[in-house]
Amino acid sequence: MINQDIPEDVICCNIFSRLPFKLVTCLKIVSKDCCKRLTGTKFAAKQATLCPSCPALIHIGPNKESYRYSLDVLSSTPSIVGVPSSEFDFLGCRLDNGRFDILASTNGLLCIRYKPYYSGPLTPPPTILLANPTTQQSQSIPGAANHLDITSAIGLVFDPLDDPQGKTHKFMIVKAFPLSTISDTLVEVKFISFSSDMGRWVTSSTMITANMKEVICQKVVYASGVLYWDYQEDLLWFDVGRNEVGSIKMPWKMQGFNGDEERHSIDVSCNGLLMCTTINKDGLAIYQLVRIDYHWELKHTKGWKSIMEMSCDEFQFCHSMKLRNGWQNKFYERWFVRPLGLESGRWVYIGVRQKWKTSDKVLRYDMDTGKVENTGKELGNAFVMRCVFGYRNSMATLPPIVVPGLQDGICDGKSGD
Structure with a gap:
């Protein structure tokens, strides 16, 4: 009562x-x-600004029983974090005729790509949708097929705090595309964006020439007004409000370590800061990006020996290693270990697989206690390593997309790349 x-x-x-x-x-x-x-809409707008910022991690995978793609939520508190349904019926796509991928996740909204399994002259191009699993709402992004290819790594900008009343919410999709210059080490990066309040794809005048390798972007996250692209050894950032861009080397690169031995993930903490979790043969480390002068600050570190001595039973799936001396030191060499994501700034989810033979077994490491828990979940398959995104189950409504006039069109005419 x-x-x-x-x-x-x-x-x-x-x-x-x-x-x-x-x-x-x-x-x-x-x-x-x-x-x-x-x-009511008033409560939905309020809840979108006050609900926990990152209570869970989310990914998309095929259901083993129906072979249809569905959402799977990883959380330390599964009894209170979730979505009404893990199915994709509300997207309006043929569930048995294509695959789904999460491209971005920001403040409760997901940017999802749907691609038909089979390609042919009559096969439609991939569809990019904006969706809220909590409210079961979705809408397609006009013109996306002409601007986003299958390898596009995009960022989603959506912040309910910009309008607590929920009357003028808007979202923006931003794509960064690097172009090689005359130097092997310098890369010119340009940006193209789609904003719901304009309804058009526009090439930004903002660009950067950075000293970075031109590689495939692993993940894009949004934190406190800034988009971050993970280019493995380099972090590219774009302050949307200030229209400023920059880049910084990843923590291990700045320390002079070999990047081939490091596996990492970028995520957003519960207070809206960018975090980078790194894993190597020695253990794991969590860094925080300080935006005042853009430098990395070490927040937590732990070695495999200490982790396994405290949580030995959770590593029973690799029990054969215990027959050898110093089996903790051989753990990283014999198993493929990678960070999946960071939940609420406290729990690090780790994927462990036997090289390319199995799917990831999902472990959860508690930074406060130093203990590891085997969640019992598995991620991906022997040939695919799926990306995991931070998720907050916000009840925010989808911002409407403004339809541009005939004289404006859907594109500014300069975005072909």
Whole structure:
């Protein structure tokens, strides 16, 4: 029963709005008035700004039973974090005729690519959709097929804090494409973006010539107004509000270590800071990017020997190694170990596979206690390593896409790359 000493407006808009989605849905049965408030647009806008910023990690994979792609949520608190349904029926695509990939995840919204399995003269191009799994809403991005190819790594900008009332929410999709210059070490990077309040694809005048390798981008994340592209040894950043760009070497590169021995993941902490988790033969380390002068600050480190001595039972799947002396030191050599993502700035999810023979076994490392838990989940298959994104189950509505006039068109005419 609701406490009579506290006004219902305060309870619904300032207390309930801070809870994850599953708890909010359970509270709808408190009363008819409470249900009405919790399903209104005002509450959705408030919840989008106050709910936990990164309570879970999310990825897309094929269901072993139906072979259809679905969402899978990794969380330290699975009982309260989730989505109404893991299926993709609300996207309006043929679920048995194509594959789905998450391109970006920002503040509850996902950018998803749908690609038909078979290609031919009549096969439609890949479809890029913006979706909110919590509200089961989706809409396709016009003109995306002409500007985003199958290898495009894009960033999604969406921040409910820009408009707490939810009246003028907008989103932006940004693609960075590097172009080789006359030097083997210098790369010119340009940006093309689509904004919902303009409804057009526009080439930005902002560009950067960076000293970096031209490699495939592994992941793009958005944190506190800045997009970050992970180019393995280099981090490219784009401050959307200030229209400023820059680049910085990854932590191990700045320390002079061999990048071939490092595996890493960039993620957003619960307070909106960019974090980089690195794994090598010695153990794991977590760095935080300080934006004042853009440098890396070491926040946590732990060796494999210490981790395994504290959580020996969780590594039973590689029990054969215990027959050898110093088996902890051989762990990184005999198994392919990679960080999957960082949840709430505390839990590091780690994927462990026997090189290219198996799918990833998902472990969860607690930075506060130093212990490891085997989640019992598996990720990907023997030939695919899927990317995991941070996720918050926000009830924010999808911003409408403005339809440009006939004289403007969907493209500014300068974005062909």
